[in-house]
Amino acid sequence: MxxxxxxxxxxxxxxxxxxxxxxxxxxxxxxxxxxxxxxxxxxxxxxxxxxxxxxxxxxxxxxxxxxxxxxxxxxxxxxxxxxWSAVDEVMVALVEELAASGRRIALLSNIPEELATYYEEHHPWLKRFSLRAFSCRIGHAKPDLGAYEWCLNALRAAPDRVLFVDDRDENIRAAETVGIRGHRFTTPERLREALTP
Known part of the structure; x- marks a missing residue:
């Protein structure tokens, strides 16, 4: 999967x-x-x-x-x-749905410690992610290749078994450099299509 x-x-x-x-x-x-x-x-x-x-x-x-x-x-x-505190409730619902279906989901975010702590305290859906790779805690920020390599090691996943979802082309290109597949996010509907077998 x-x-x-x-x-x-x-x-x-x-x-x-x-x-x-x-x-x-x-x-x-x-x-x-x-x-x-x-x-x-x-x-x-x-x-x-x-x-x-x-x-x-x-x-x-x-x-x-x-x-x-x-x-x-x-x-x-x-x-x-x-x-930086507002969230897209449609996407939060999709995250919850994927987690409930047994899909393995992870998070990679460029975020400072104060903001990471805020999100952890105010957004319980973060616990749905099997991995939360916050740049402030892993020492790498996208598009540094080390950020993606860190995630692959932590996930113990082959690159071609990971789909990276980001809204920035430079971050997608960096992920693809290490063999991760990329999806540039535009809308929840298009992402849902990309996730449908």
Whole structure:
């Protein structure tokens, strides 16, 4: 039986909301363009677990040549979590259905520790996944090939027995480089078709 390895954001969970983005910029009190340049430039070490939330936000502040005190950093962490917290209930239902049918499902997500902890505390359906490979805990973030190799080792599965579902082409291509089959997610209906024998 094929293992279905899901991405989280853009597949089961929503991408960062517009409201969440606006809240972050307001909280930081810096121009939006400069903020987002710094936010993403510093993000991979945070996603890979090399930085704590406060350390990440201090790096962002340094990149912006400003200072965030401890209170503002706490507010930024809260705002960041809130902006990534929405899920697609149709996809959650599909995950539940696959698990109930005995299908083996796993998760590979680029996610920092604070957000991973939030999801674990607020979304019990995460327990349906036989493997939860969070980048902050495995030390690899997509599209680093090490992320997919880590999952294959943990799943004890041959690459051609794994179907990776992600919304980003670069992540699909990386998975295919190590022999994993890929499905670029567009809609729950198309994914359901791809999963039907």
């Amino acid at each position: 094929t293992v279905v390895l899901f991405d989280l954001f853009g597949v089961i969970a929503r991408h960062q909301s517009t409201e969440g983005k606006d809240r972050l910029v307001r909280t930081a009190e810096v121009p939006a363009a400069a903020f987002w340049d710094a936010y993403w430039a510093c993000r991979q070490p945070y996603d890979q677990g090399e930085l704590t939330g406060p350390a990440y936000w201090r790096q962002v502040a340094d990149s912006l040549d400003v200072r965030f005190d401890a209170h503002r950093i706490a507010d930024l962490i809260d705002a960041d979590i809130a902006g």
